[in-house]
Amino acid sequence: MAAGRARGEKYSVLLPTYNERENLPLIVWLLVRSFRESGSHFEIIIIDDGSPDGTQEVAEQLEKIYGSDKILLRPRAKKLGLGTAYIHGMQHATGNFIIIMDADLSHHPKFIPEFIRKQKEGNFDIVSGTRYKGNGGVYGWDLKRKIISRGANFITQVLLRPGASDLTGSFRLYRKEVLQKLMEKCVSKGYVFQMEMIVRARQLGYTIGEVPISFVDRVYGESKLGGNEIVSFLKGLLTLFATT
Amino acid sequence: MTKLMQWLFVLALLGTAWATLALGPLGHHLPLPCQQVLHPFPAYLLVAAGCYSLATVGYRLATFNDCEAAAQELQEQIKEARMDLWRRGLKF
Numbered sequence: 001m002a003a004g005r006a007r008g009e010k011y012s013v014l015l016p017t018y019n020e021r022e023n024l025p026l027i028v029w030l031l032v033r034s035f036r037e038s039g040s041h042f043e044i045i046i047i048d049d050g051s052p053d054g055t056q057e058v059a060e061q062l063e064k065i066y067g068s069d070k071i072l073l074r075p076r077a078k079k080l081g082l083g084t085a086y087i088h089g090m091q092h093a094t095g096n097f098i099i100i101m102d103a104d105l106s107h108h109p110k111f112i113p114e115f116i117r118k119q120k121e122g123n124f125d126i127v128s129g130t131r132y133k134g135n136g137g138v139y140g141w142d143l144k145r146k147i148i149s150r151g152a153n154f155i156t157q158v159l160l161r162p163g164a165s166d167l168t169g170s171f172r173l174y175r176k177e178v179l180q181k182l183m184e185k186c187v188s189k190g191y192v193f194q195m196e197m198i199v200r201a202r203q204l205g206y207t208i209g210e211v212p213i214s215f216v217d218r219v220y221g222e223s224k225l226g227g228n229e230i231v232s233f234l235k236g237l238l239t240l241f242a243t244t
Numbered sequence: 245m246t247k248l249m250q251w252l253f254v255l256a257l258l259g260t261a262w263a264t265l266a267l268g269p270l271g272h273h274l275p276l277p278c279q280q281v282l283h284p285f286p287a288y289l290l291v292a293a294g295c296y297s298l299a300t301v302g303y304r305l306a307t308f309n310d311c312e313a314a315a316q317e318l319q320e321q322i323k324e325a326r327m328d329l330w331r332r333g334l335k336f
Contacts, residue, residue: 021336022336025325025329025334025336026322026325026326026329029325029328029329030321030325058334058336061333061334061335062334065329065332065333065334105318105322108314108318132304135309136309137308137309137310137311137314138308138309138310138311139310139311139312139314139315140315146305146308147301147305150301150304150305150308151301153304154297154300154301154304158297159247159251160247161247214309214311214314215311216311216314216315216318240247241246241247241248242246242247242248243246244246244247
């Protein structure tokens, strides 16, 4: 995409990590390959929250391999949560677009060129990956998890009418200033945080494009969906329902 | 107006319309079959909404894609990535 270079577009990927020693090199490798193939300007900002498993040490090796202009290490001393990780990473981002994704390989970088294409196509402020549309989908979920996911998604759509099909997903591309603005407004945590971002974006009149993605549940490490998370999801949903 | 307010507004509107027709004096002028349909109308609506919800979630559940190919492709790429990173001197 030579046009992207000419217009000076640059994409900053924010990768918040905690104990991702196994996955980090793989996701970085896939990211670099995806960006090189599409020819876009990029940087990867790794925000490690003091992982005890040596994620930081692996990140330093990656910085040496790919160069400190491509891999930026911006660690924090301890686990401080996703929202502040984005704020922290964004302060160091030099791109005009920010891509947020999980570092556990459930989000595949091959979709990023599609995000970029979509963004250009509609001049969108946000492009959101969606598991619930078109060729989108999941891998590694049992029936119970699928029922919860589909049920929660349906209730959310009915109550909030957000104009986007995947509210709890966290694979998205934002214009930098849009993400900055949204981060100032959003207060929730966890799944609800991702949901609030879209709801607030609609309120502020930002445009949202969608790209179907396949979500491959964590290859290494544990993925969790407990009763606690369902309860806090419902609480968050009702809060958004009553306040937005 | 919050989403909650929108819901309450529409529900209040429908509720008042129903109450005036079904319970109020206006309803007595309607023909008997109409009255008979009108009375349990909220219950019908509730059941219909429930059916629609179940059918929609059920359909979406049944058509939820299983991305077998994507998972397989990822496994191949992980092998490739490991090899390449190892050649570049990364110590896992």
